[in-house]
Amino acid sequence: MLFAYRQHPRSRFFLLRFDGAQPREWLRRVLTDVTSGDEDQGGQYRFNVAFSARGLAGLGLDNEDLRTFQREFVQGMTHPERSHVLGDRYSDSPESWEWGNEAAPVDAVAMLYAGSDGELDARSVELERSFEKFGIAARAEDVALAEGGREHFGFTDGLAQPFIRGSGRKRRPGEAKIATGELVLGYENAYGKVNEVPSAKRRRGTREHPDFTSSSMERVRLGHNGTYLVLRKLQQDVAGFWHYCWEAARAEGALDLAARAKLIASRMFGRWPNGVPLVESPDAERPPRAGLDEFGFRERDPDGLRCPFGAHIRRANPRDMFGETAKEGLRDANLHRLVRRGRAYGPRLLGDMPQRDDGAKRGLYFLALNADLRRQFEFVQQTWLNSCKFAGLSDERDPIVGKDAVDEDDQLVPRPFTVQARPVRQRYPNVPKVVHVRGGEYFFLPGMRALNYLCEGTD
Numbered sequence: 001m002l003f004a005y006r007q008h009p010r011s012r013f014f015l016l017r018f019d020g021a022q023p024r025e026w027l028r029r030v031l032t033d034v035t036s037g038d039e040d041q042g043g044q045y046r047f048n049v050a051f052s053a054r055g056l057a058g059l060g061l062d063n064e065d066l067r068t069f070q071r072e073f074v075q076g077m078t079h080p081e082r083s084h085v086l087g088d089r090y091s092d093s094p095e096s097w098e099w100g101n102e103a104a105p106v107d108a109v110a111m112l113y114a115g116s117d118g119e120l121d122a123r124s125v126e127l128e129r130s131f132e133k134f135g136i137a138a139r140a141e142d143v144a145l146a147e148g149g150r151e152h153f154g155f156t157d158g159l160a161q162p163f164i165r166g167s168g169r170k171r172r173p174g175e176a177k178i179a180t181g182e183l184v185l186g187y188e189n190a191y192g193k194v195n196e197v198p199s200a201k202r203r204r205g206t207r208e209h210p211d212f213t214s215s216s217m218e219r220v221r222l223g224h225n226g227t228y229l230v231l232r233k234l235q236q237d238v239a240g241f242w243h244y245c246w247e248a249a250r251a252e253g254a255l256d257l258a259a260r261a262k263l264i265a266s267r268m269f270g271r272w273p274n275g276v277p278l279v280e281s282p283d284a285e286r287p288p289r290a291g292l293d294e295f296g297f298r299e300r301d302p303d304g305l306r307c308p309f310g311a312h313i314r315r316a317n318p319r320d321m322f323g324e325t326a327k328e329g330l331r332d333a334n335l336h337r338l339v340r341r342g343r344a345y346g347p348r349l350l351g352d353m354p355q356r357d358d359g360a361k362r363g364l365y366f367l368a369l370n371a372d373l374r375r376q377f378e379f380v381q382q383t384w385l386n387s388c389k390f391a392g393l394s395d396e397r398d399p400i401v402g403k404d405a406v407d408e409d410d411q412l413v414p415r416p417f418t419v420q421a422r423p424v425r426q427r428y429p430n431v432p433k434v435v436h437v438r439g440g441e442y443f444f445l446p447g448m449r450a451l452n453y454l455c456e457g458t459d
Helices: 023-033 053-058 071-075 080-086 117-133 238-251 257-269 312-316 326-336 374-385 448-454
Strands: 010-017 045-051 108-114 137-144 227-236 343-345 363-370 417-419 426-428 435-445
Touching: 010 117, 023 045, 023 117, 023 448, 045 053, 045 117, 053 071, 053 435, 071 080, 071 374, 071 435, 080 374, 108 117, 108 435, 117 137, 238 257, 257 312, 257 417, 312 374, 326 374, 363 374, 363 435
Parallel strands: none
Antiparallel strands: 010 108, 010 137, 045 108, 045 435, 137 343, 227 363, 227 435, 343 363, 417 426
């Protein structure tokens, strides 16, 4: 929750299935390897584990216990209601996913981080032995911090993270402060209320378990110091994205095709590849400065003439652009903030702004941490990224990660992108869908005492 493990750029995620296995015994075996939030960021490796609702049932939680978790988590990401909210239809339909759907459910994700490939492989061997010993099926996915801090499209990743009160780390310039309870269960959230904490029946054991609930000595606060983890595998069509930008530049008769293609791409993102926001430099990529996120939209760009209204960074985080005042707009936007921990998979496509594909699969493992799945992650997806009415627009979705566009008859239609300008706006038709969901699930990331509880007996 608190660290991106930047000192551990190599990583491997194991998607686990418990059918017929001994998950409690396995968890007891690996418990001492789990990294807690109070450990320093040195060391050779880091290890975390999180569980789906199906996985918690495999660890002995019954329906009464699971009902204390958020409904969205219990339903799971592929439930029809969740697919509707998230826009997971057509090319993003769970039926086409590699994992997380009915054909390949996931009970847990074990996340291993290391400073080198050698260390990662050595730790993986130990972990895989434990899976085999306790009968757990595992699918391994190699992921890593983006090379040079840039994801596969070539744009700087990991910017615009919020500052969590009580995290103990130093706040960076431009970071929005959000309450501890926006990330961690059992603490005061942005509304000034302590968020709901999932509970479970007490268990007997020798380890330190969560505290009892205030209303019963027969139940414990299982969710305290935990959070909800969103995990989505997003496949990126890098060549398709850049081919579109180059062709759009050619159609405009640009004298410098490369410069124009980069500008078109940057307008879709709302930043230049080096992370400089368009509100500060709308026409050329300037060297980045300290505090790249120290900006708002309302004063600098109220009409979207510098950074288009439909650009990805405006949709993902509108900052101060809505509301009666800048302060009110920023406050409302911060009610929906996430902590993101993205890692790339697949080989990098060679070349600057490449237009030709090499056939390899590549993309991003998107991780989001939040205390309220519906108000935070799902709201951002449904109301900002996928809404065709965002900021007064009429028929657009996010140009990078937005869902397929459909008409009133539920038929696929071309996706446009608008660049506000005077005297006449500019429209880019037929924007290709360049990010496709290939897997996903909602997980519960427990606190250390909850992990102690989960590996103990059931009575």
